[in-house]
Amino acid sequence: MDFENVKAQMRKGVLEFCILSILSKGDAYATDLLNKLKESELIVVEGTLYPLLTRQKNAGLLSYRWEESTQGPPRKYYALTDKGREVLKELEASWKGLIEAVDSIINK
Amino acid sequence: MKKTFSVNLGNKVYMIDEDAYTRLKEYLDRIEGYFSDQKEREDIINDIEMRLSELFAELLGSTGQVITLKDVEEVTRIMGDPREIGGEKEQTGQEETRTHYESRSGPRRFYRDPDNRIIGGVCGGIGSYFNIDPIIVRIILVVLFLTFGIGLLIYLILWIVVPEARTTAQKLEMRGDTVNASNIGKFVKDEFESVKKSFRRNK
Numbered sequence: 001m002d003f004e005n006v007k008a009q010m011r012k013g014v015l016e017f018c019i020l021s022i023l024s025k026g027d028a029y030a031t032d033l034l035n036k037l038k039e040s041e042l043i044v045v046e047g048t049l050y051p052l053l054t055r056q057k058n059a060g061l062l063s064y065r066w067e068e069s070t071q072g073p074p075r076k077y078y079a080l081t082d083k084g085r086e087v088l089k090e091l092e093a094s095w096k097g098l099i100e101a102v103d104s105i106i107n108k
Numbered sequence: 109m110k111k112t113f114s115v116n117l118g119n120k121v122y123m124i125d126e127d128a129y130t131r132l133k134e135y136l137d138r139i140e141g142y143f144s145d146q147k148e149r150e151d152i153i154n155d156i157e158m159r160l161s162e163l164f165a166e167l168l169g170s171t172g173q174v175i176t177l178k179d180v181e182e183v184t185r186i187m188g189d190p191r192e193i194g195g196e197k198e199q200t201g202q203e204e205t206r207t208h209y210e211s212r213s214g215p216r217r218f219y220r221d222p223d224n225r226i227i228g229g230v231c232g233g234i235g236s237y238f239n240i241d242p243i244i245v246r247i248i249l250v251v252l253f254l255t256f257g258i259g260l261l262i263y264l265i266l267w268i269v270v271p272e273a274r275t276t277a278q279k280l281e282m283r284g285d286t287v288n289a290s291n292i293g294k295f296v297k298d299e300f301e302s303v304k305k306s307f308r309r310n311k
Contacts, residue, residue, distance in 0.1 A: 012195075030155060031162060045188025047139070050155040051195060054148055072165060073119035076155065
């Protein structure tokens with residue numbers, strides 16, 4: 001059994017959830033997201049974030065706009081769409097259910 | 109003494125050493141190889157280039173030095189291995205065991221071959237598909253044109269209808285190789301070596 005694989009899969013699912021959750025608190029550009037995700041050690045290498053963002057955007061969960069920056073070139077700011085908010089709600093509900101279920105098994 | 113290039117990375121211009129450029133280009137090409145959808149690939153590569161640009165800016169500070177191989181290594185370490193970015197890390201174990209049982213080859217697909225073309229790469233693609241020398245295909249086509257006058261029409265239709273093999277994955281499919289991480293890695297490396305060689309020859 002490949003436990004690294006299990007861990008990676010778990011982290012990936014949670015990561016998608018967390019991206020939506022961070023964006024629900026305010027629009028952000030990729031580096032803001034990276035800093036938050038790295039702080040909580042959810043992400044190890046930065047590159048894994050970008051395919052997720054692009055796929056969520058293509059799935060209609062996110063939108064983006066370009067914003068001028070004081071340092072360097074314009075930045076791509078991501079925002080949650082209405083569909084993204086709905087998906088986030090569902091994910092939050094299933095996350096809570098999952099925690100309760102796992103807790104009840106582990107702490108038996 | 110080293111030769112340097114200037115590159116535009118995320119809308120910012122950098123000077124970069126030749127060896128560092130080679131490494132960075134190879135890195136980005138490997139990432140590209142994992143995404144077959146063109147729009148998706150462009151978005152992801154653009155985003156990653158923006159971030160790489162930011163990281164280089166932080167690393168170099170305001171002194172405006174040249175990006176060295178060490179800088180590229182540092183930045184790609186932060187960004188992560190192309191395999192992880194491509195999300196195929198979970199699959200490599202299975203792929204490897206599977207290739208033990210099956211042959212390396214997968215189903216062949218008909219693409220136009222941009223690396224082996226005179227006009228549109230149609231004959232090169234046919235050659236790859238049937239595993240014959242494209243020159244033979246070209247001769248047959250010319251003969252068809254001269255005797256029946258339909259060769260040109262066939263060619264034009266195929267040119268319009270058949271897609272060009274743009275990504276590494278498509279090029280592997282065209283040659284009938286299985287699209288997996290190790291094959292993509294090998295292909296990109298081969299391609300890269302050949303570009304490097306022709307580059308040296310032209311100098």
